[in-house]
Amino acid sequence: MYNSDSNNLKCRIVVDAMGGDFAPQNAVTGAVQAYSEKKNFELFLVGKKTAIKKVLSENKLQFDDEKIINADEVIEMGDVPTNAIKSKPNSSIVIGANLVKEKKADAFVSAGNTGAMMAASTLIMGRIPGVGRPTIGQAMPNETGISTLFDVGASVDSKPRHLLEYAIMGTIFTSEIYGIENPKVGILSVGEEESKGNEVTLAAAEMIKKTNLNFVGNVEGRDILKGTVHVVVCDGFVGNILIKFGESVLDFLKFKFKEYASQAFVNKMKIGLVKSSMKEILKDFDYQEYGGVPLLGVNGISIIGHGSSTPKAIKNMVLRAYEMYEKKLVTKIENSIKKYSNIN
Amino acid sequence: MYNSDSNNLKCRIVVDAMGGDFAPQNAVTGAVQAYSEKKNFELFLVGKKTAIKKVLSENKLQFDDEKIINADEVIEMGDVPTNAIKSKPNSSIVIGANLVKEKKADAFVSAGNTGAMMAASTLIMGRIPGVGRPTIGQAMPNETGISTLFDVGASVDSKPRHLLEYAIMGTIFTSEIYGIENPKVGILSVGEEESKGNEVTLAAAEMIKKTNLNFVGNVEGRDILKGTVHVVVCDGFVGNILIKFGESVLDFLKFKFKEYASQAFVNKMKIGLVKSSMKEILKDFDYQEYGGVPLLGVNGISIIGHGSSTPKAIKNMVLRAYEMYEKKLVTKIENSIKKYSNIN
Numbered sequence: 001m002y003n004s005d006s007n008n009l010k011c012r013i014v015v016d017a018m019g020g021d022f023a024p025q026n027a028v029t030g031a032v033q034a035y036s037e038k039k040n041f042e043l044f045l046v047g048k049k050t051a052i053k054k055v056l057s058e059n060k061l062q063f064d065d066e067k068i069i070n071a072d073e074v075i076e077m078g079d080v081p082t083n084a085i086k087s088k089p090n091s092s093i094v095i096g097a098n099l100v101k102e103k104k105a106d107a108f109v110s111a112g113n114t115g116a117m118m119a120a121s122t123l124i125m126g127r128i129p130g131v132g133r134p135t136i137g138q139a140m141p142n143e144t145g146i147s148t149l150f151d152v153g154a155s156v157d158s159k160p161r162h163l164l165e166y167a168i169m170g171t172i173f174t175s176e177i178y179g180i181e182n183p184k185v186g187i188l189s190v191g192e193e194e195s196k197g198n199e200v201t202l203a204a205a206e207m208i209k210k211t212n213l214n215f216v217g218n219v220e221g222r223d224i225l226k227g228t229v230h231v232v233v234c235d236g237f238v239g240n241i242l243i244k245f246g247e248s249v250l251d252f253l254k255f256k257f258k259e260y261a262s263q264a265f266v267n268k269m270k271i272g273l274v275k276s277s278m279k280e281i282l283k284d285f286d287y288q289e290y291g292g293v294p295l296l297g298v299n300g301i302s303i304i305g306h307g308s309s310t311p312k313a314i315k316n317m318v319l320r321a322y323e324m325y326e327k328k329l330v331t332k333i334e335n336s337i338k339k340y341s342n343i344n
Numbered sequence: 345m346y347n348s349d350s351n352n353l354k355c356r357i358v359v360d361a362m363g364g365d366f367a368p369q370n371a372v373t374g375a376v377q378a379y380s381e382k383k384n385f386e387l388f389l390v391g392k393k394t395a396i397k398k399v400l401s402e403n404k405l406q407f408d409d410e411k412i413i414n415a416d417e418v419i420e421m422g423d424v425p426t427n428a429i430k431s432k433p434n435s436s437i438v439i440g441a442n443l444v445k446e447k448k449a450d451a452f453v454s455a456g457n458t459g460a461m462m463a464a465s466t467l468i469m470g471r472i473p474g475v476g477r478p479t480i481g482q483a484m485p486n487e488t489g490i491s492t493l494f495d496v497g498a499s500v501d502s503k504p505r506h507l508l509e510y511a512i513m514g515t516i517f518t519s520e521i522y523g524i525e526n527p528k529v530g531i532l533s534v535g536e537e538e539s540k541g542n543e544v545t546l547a548a549a550e551m552i553k554k555t556n557l558n559f560v561g562n563v564e565g566r567d568i569l570k571g572t573v574h575v576v577v578c579d580g581f582v583g584n585i586l587i588k589f590g591e592s593v594l595d596f597l598k599f600k601f602k603e604y605a606s607q608a609f610v611n612k613m614k615i616g617l618v619k620s621s622m623k624e625i626l627k628d629f630d631y632q633e634y635g636g637v638p639l640l641g642v643n644g645i646s647i648i649g650h651g652s653s654t655p656k657a658i659k660n661m662v663l664r665a666y667e668m669y670e671k672k673l674v675t676k677i678e679n680s681i682k683k684y685s686n687i688n
Contacts, residue, residue, distance in 0.1 A: 142596075143596065143599050153534060156534060156541070156542040157542045157543055188585055189581075189585075190497060190500060190580070190581055190584040190585065197500070197581075198500040198501045198579075198581045199501055220585070220588050221584065221585040221586060221587065221588030221589035221590075221591075221592065222588040222589065222591060222592035222595075223592075224589055224592070225589070225592045225593065225595070225596040226592060226595070226596075234585075235542075236534070237533075237534055237541075237542045237582070238581070238582050238585060240534040240565065241532055241533075241534065241564070241565040241578075241582060241586065242565060242585065242586065242589060243565065244564050244565030244566040245565035245566065245568055245569070245586060245589065245590070246565075246589070247565075247566060248565065248566035248567075248568070248569045248570060249569065249593055251566075251569070251570070252486075252487065252569040252570075253625075255487050256625045256626075256628065257625060260621065260624065260625050267621065270617065270618050270621050271618070271621070273614065273617060273618070274614050274615070274617070274618050277604065277611065277614050277615070280604065281597075281600045281601060281604050282600075284600065
């Protein structure tokens with residue numbers, strides 16, 4: 001069984017086989033693919049055992065039967081998160097989060113109901129001591145590489161102290177995972193000047209200044225794609241609206257190209273000629289390529305994926321979970337939060 | 345002089361000749377162009393008379409000397425708005441706003457210091473009775489046409505009642521100016537469900553529900569370009585970040601195309617082939633084409649332009665001011681605000 005080997009020092013990753021619009025197919029094949037690429041972790045699949053075994057056999061995949069953990073219930077996409085984690089104790093999401101809580105696993109990965117995954121991770125795994133609000137980060141392309149945005153929807157109505165926590169956790173994630181040394185941190189605001197902002201950002205700036213994070217002050221909406229800073233800090237209300245707007249830019253462009261092509265045959269020909277180039281250029285806009293997003297600040301590794309996650313996205317989520325384990329992100333966050341606990 | 349004809353019923357528009365990075369050149373030529381296209385309003389230019397006359401003569405433009413109102417001072421782009429309107433009483437922005445206040449003009453148009461223009465309009469012209477916070481609207485392209493976003497930066501930390509006011513004013517502007525009958529209104533939030541939002545949006549939704557505006561509830565970041573609603577209501581902090589992010593998408597795309605072209609000669613050729621198509625497709629993203637943005641809720645017509653406004657942008661701003669006058673927007677806003685004054 002999953003906790004049989006008590007001397008096991010290998011990273012143990014649990015994947016929610018029932019999570020996502022194409023579950024268990026995409027979740028199972030993606031997870032097994034990650035495992036076959038990088039064998040130095042233990043993989044567990046949680047979900048309806050018969051359904052999982054069906055996918056494995058249909059796809060001719062080898063997988064240790066003992067590493068399939070049965071979960072009779074499924075939290076559906078439309079379920080109300082906090083209700084669901086109470087009313088469905090035998091769901092894959094609740095069982096997965098409990099495995100991490102009970103130290104039987106190090107990481108839990110799911111493309112299921114985002115709210116339920118956040119609630120289960122926060123309430124079951126629990127928060128790292130000193131963390132007021134866990135945060136979800138999203139990587140975004142920019143002119144110089146990549147930047148991360150914290151928070152993109154774990155929490156609305158954040159207090160100044162929470163923005164400080166996002167800055168701390170975002171810095172650790174961005175430096176460890178993207179290899180950016182001493183990443184530049186900015187607060188998303190309505191002007192670069194120190195006086196610009198709302199009540200929360202103005203107070204948060206004063207707090208972040210007291211740390212030794214590489215804080216540059218305010219950045220504006222246009223600085224995100226320009227790449228002015230590596231870590232963009234904001235309330236989850238703003239961040240969530242922004243990433244959903246950003247995602248829709250790709251759809252809007254596709255729509256405009258189609259519309260243009262339909263106007264004249266010569267347009268259609270022109271677009272046809274550069275279709276592959278277009279795809280190449282626009283792939284950075286396809287946020288699904290980035291796989292899931294990490295929920296930082298909880299006592300364990302929790303990665304949340306898009307409902308529409310492809311097997312590739314699931315694979316990337318599992319590999320990201322492994323990387324977070326290997327780089328001891330949870331411990332590093334705990335230490336850094338402790339270091340700045342006096343800033344209030 | 346500008347107030348000589350007391351029986352004058354023509355719309356009187358004052359343009360800040362000193363406003364913008366290319367002033368007085370762009371402001372003067374753009375304003376005179378608007379006038380020559382549509383002679384049924386009176387145009388006044390406010391600014392340094394000698395500089396204005398120089399531009400007029402250099403560009404061989406005819407303009408009645410009596411309609412140039414001298415202003416010795418200029419509020420610079422870097423000046424602190426509220427200080428500047430006090431310390432520079434003879435600036436073009438302060439004089440322009442005063443002309444509207446004193447009913448010597450109906451509209452004031454400037455591409456100068458945005459903050460100073462907002463402060464002068466709000467403090468000098470004054471607010472329409474019942475309006476807590478004036479609002480700036482921005483038009484955005486979407487898959488079905490156009491939508492407007494209120495507020496995009498006049499006010500941060502808006503209260504629920506202010507969002508209601510943005511919904512009222514945005515509805516009037518969008519129906520009158522874009523000819524959309526009974527425009528659909530949505531509150532920008534983190535989910536479509538009624539329970540999703542922050543404290544302010546949740547309370548604002550309850551208030552807007554009590555009106556007979558065409559309120560559909562929450563919309564998400566992705567709904568803006570999709571065109572789910574015609575009027576998107578949000579706090580100026582969110583709106584400002586969003587439109588600046590939106591503007592930067594065009595720059596980012598240009599950057600990506602350049603980068604792609606530089607990778608191989610064949611890429612460069614492909615991009616060359618579709619360069620004009622690209623421009624055509626992406627022109628909707630060029631927010632500068634939309635000209636200036638209206639500041640609604642003040643006692644008069646106030647249009648604020650980008651610092652980088654072209655003569656064409658200035659011309660469009662003047663024509664927009666005329667349209668707002670012709671359609672009696674100020675009176676309509678006053679009546680609608682009065683109608684809903686009991687919602688608190």
